[in-house]
Amino acid sequence: MDTVKLSLIKLSDDPHEPINLLTISSYLKKYIPELEIRIIDRAYENVLEELDKFSPDIVGISAMTVEYSLAIKLCKAIKEKRQILVIVGGTHISFLPNSFDKCFDLGILGEGELPFLELIRKFKENPGTFKEKIRETEGIVFYDDKKLVIKPQKEVLQDLDEIPIPDRSLLNPNNFDVKPVYTIGTYEKRNSILTSRGCPYRCKFCVSARFFNKLRLHSARRVVDEVKYLYEKYGITHINIWDDLFCVSVPRLREIVNLLEKEGIKGKISFHATIRGNLAKDEVFELYKEMGVKSIGLGFESGSQRILEYLKGQNITIEQNLLAIEKGIRQGFKMMTSFMIGVPTEKIEDMKKTRDIMKKCINMGISRLFIYILTPFPGSEFWDLALEKGKVSEDMDFSKLSFHNKIPLLMDEDVPIKEYLKVRKQILKEMNRIKYNCLRDYFKDDPVRTLSGIMKNPFSSLLKAVGLKNEKEEVDEL
Ligand code: B12
Numbered sequence: 001m002d003t004v005k006l007s008l009i010k011l012s013d014d015p016h017e018p019i020n021l022l023t024i025s026s027y028l029k030k031y032i033p034e035l036e037i038r039i040i041d042r043a044y045e046n047v048l049e050e051l052d053k054f055s056p057d058i059v060g061i062s063a064m065t066v067e068y069s070l071a072i073k074l075c076k077a078i079k080e081k082r083q084i085l086v087i088v089g090g091t092h093i094s095f096l097p098n099s100f101d102k103c104f105d106l107g108i109l110g111e112g113e114l115p116f117l118e119l120i121r122k123f124k125e126n127p128g129t130f131k132e133k134i135r136e137t138e139g140i141v142f143y144d145d146k147k148l149v150i151k152p153q154k155e156v157l158q159d160l161d162e163i164p165i166p167d168r169s170l171l172n173p174n175n176f177d178v179k180p181v182y183t184i185g186t187y188e189k190r191n192s193i194l195t196s197r198g199c200p201y202r203c204k205f206c207v208s209a210r211f212f213n214k215l216r217l218h219s220a221r222r223v224v225d226e227v228k229y230l231y232e233k234y235g236i237t238h239i240n241i242w243d244d245l246f247c248v249s250v251p252r253l254r255e256i257v258n259l260l261e262k263e264g265i266k267g268k269i270s271f272h273a274t275i276r277g278n279l280a281k282d283e284v285f286e287l288y289k290e291m292g293v294k295s296i297g298l299g300f301e302s303g304s305q306r307i308l309e310y311l312k313g314q315n316i317t318i319e320q321n322l323l324a325i326e327k328g329i330r331q332g333f334k335m336m337t338s339f340m341i342g343v344p345t346e347k348i349e350d351m352k353k354t355r356d357i358m359k360k361c362i363n364m365g366i367s368r369l370f371i372y373i374l375t376p377f378p379g380s381e382f383w384d385l386a387l388e389k390g391k392v393s394e395d396m397d398f399s400k401l402s403f404h405n406k407i408p409l410l411m412d413e414d415v416p417i418k419e420y421l422k423v424r425k426q427i428l429k430e431m432n433r434i435k436y437n438c439l440r441d442y443f444k445d446d447p448v449r450t451l452s453g454i455m456k457n458p459f460s461s462l463l464k465a466v467g468l469k470n471e472k473e474e475v476d477e478l
């Protein structure tokens with residue numbers, strides 16, 4: 001086959017760029033330049049209509065757990081119309097290959113670059129015999145007649161710089177509109193980058209650290225080249241760094257700052273990045289400031305030291321988290337943090353401690369604050385526990401597994417639900433104290449745009465983004 005046409009589908013209707021699909025695309029194009037790729041983003045496009053227009057040979061769907069049920073529906077709808085190859089990839093199938101649905105031709109397990117390249121190569125050689133030839137590839141799952149064959153991926157890319165800078169022209173143009181940026185509360189042309197894979201820690205609830213396993217970093221040069229490309233080619237003024245722990249290497253951070261300066265783009269772009277309480281050294285804040293980081297996310301998780309240790313291990317304390325927040329605020333960063341409740345062994349007293357620490361963070365001047373209910377995503381230690389307790393299964397409705405669940409699946413069994421709901425209501429009320437922060441920031445940045453945005457559609461993404469609608473509904477419901 002001379003050319004292969006590939007469609008990659010982002011199922012989330014959240015208007016963030018699918019950096020994973022961009023990454024896969026740039027890697028595939030490096031080795032198969034004649035490959036024609038069309039990314040379809042459900043946030044802006046009707047997937048089935050766009051597929052009709054593009055008429056691909058292969059469709060690749062990316063699915064997190066919460067999206068897996070939708071991925072199956074979409075695959076069935078595609079197959080009703082045409083018999084083309086439909087592949088599923090992403091975190092869900094990688095952790096739960098046993099949930100592979102027969103409607104898909106194949107699933108890709110783990111990091112997609114190597115197995116997907118192999119697959120497209122084989123398909124391009126001969127679409128007719130491709131299925132027989134792909135069988136020996138590692139990192140795939142498929143049905144061989146009635147037998148499910150799972151071949152885990154043994155090797156992943158070691159040098160992330162082998163992935164060329166993702167080509168943003170594959171994105172829907174709406175991605176480049178000026179938009180409200182929740183983290184900093186201003187209107188920007190924004191985009192995202194990913195400068196690493198993995199994390200040296202193993203928090204019990206975390207999926208991505210286990211997914212990527214070994215920590216790998218893009219070089220500082222490659223990071224700055226991508227930032228420069230976004231600034232010069234697309235006029236991007238804000239970059240969200242999606243890394244789990246961007247500050248994990250201080251020497252690389254320093255090199256990034258130096259290179260931004262050398263390239264003459266330091267101070268021209270603002271960033272959002274993450275930090276961990278035990279890594280929040282003065283030097284990191286200083287480098288973040290110099291680099292142009294304006295907002296910092298920190299996972300506080302719990303106001304109870306016992307639960308914090310249970311979740312994150314012994315290398316982190318409440319004092320470290322508070323100190324990090326205090327330092328950040330003092331230095332002018334917009335600090336944002338998140339907590340979780342509904343943790344196994346967590347008692348009402350522990351939740352009250354979380355409520356009190358939230359109060360403290362608000363009094364200190366935290367900019368944004370979130371509270372989630374612990375969700376046992378496949379890949380985390382909690383999935384196994386929830387499975388044992390019969391709270392989840394491999395053929396459940398996966399759309400229920402989201403942070404926005406109201407009733408926890410794993411909370412300590414001795415905690416009376418009424419008591420839990422009472423504390424949760426107090427926690428939400430506490431959070432409501434700062435719910436206008438973001439709106440206030442938007443007003444400050446551009447009052448006309450903010451007002452007209454609200455007038456045009458009071459339930460717009462602007463209000464949704466500041467959490468007004470959701471929190472009010474939740475408080476009323478309880
Ligand atoms: C950016 C991000 C988002 C963004 C954008 C998502 C997007 N589609 O791009 C937004 C904000 C929308 C988001 C939302 C949510 N997210 Co999120 N998100 C991330 C984050 C930080 C980065 C994703 C990423 O680009 N990673 C880098 C790439 C390289 O990795 P990757 O996505 O896994 O992709 C690789 C492979 O999976 C595979 N692959 C992926 N797709 C495909 C498709 C094909 C065809 C193939 C062959 C291969 C393949 O190849 C890729 C390259 O190696 C990850 C954490 C992380 N570090 O990964 C969490 C993460 C993916 N999110 C997670 C969760 C839970 C959510 C939410 C459910 C949270 C919630 N609100 O409850 C929502 C769901 C939204 C919805 N659909 O309703 C979990 C997923 C857990 C799970 N088992 O599903 C993660 C892992 C974080 C965690 N808790 O550990 N998220």
Ligand code: SF4
Nearest residue numbers: 199201203206209244
């Ligand atoms: S929660 Fe953050 S610090 Fe913990 S393992 Fe995951 S990425 Fe690392």
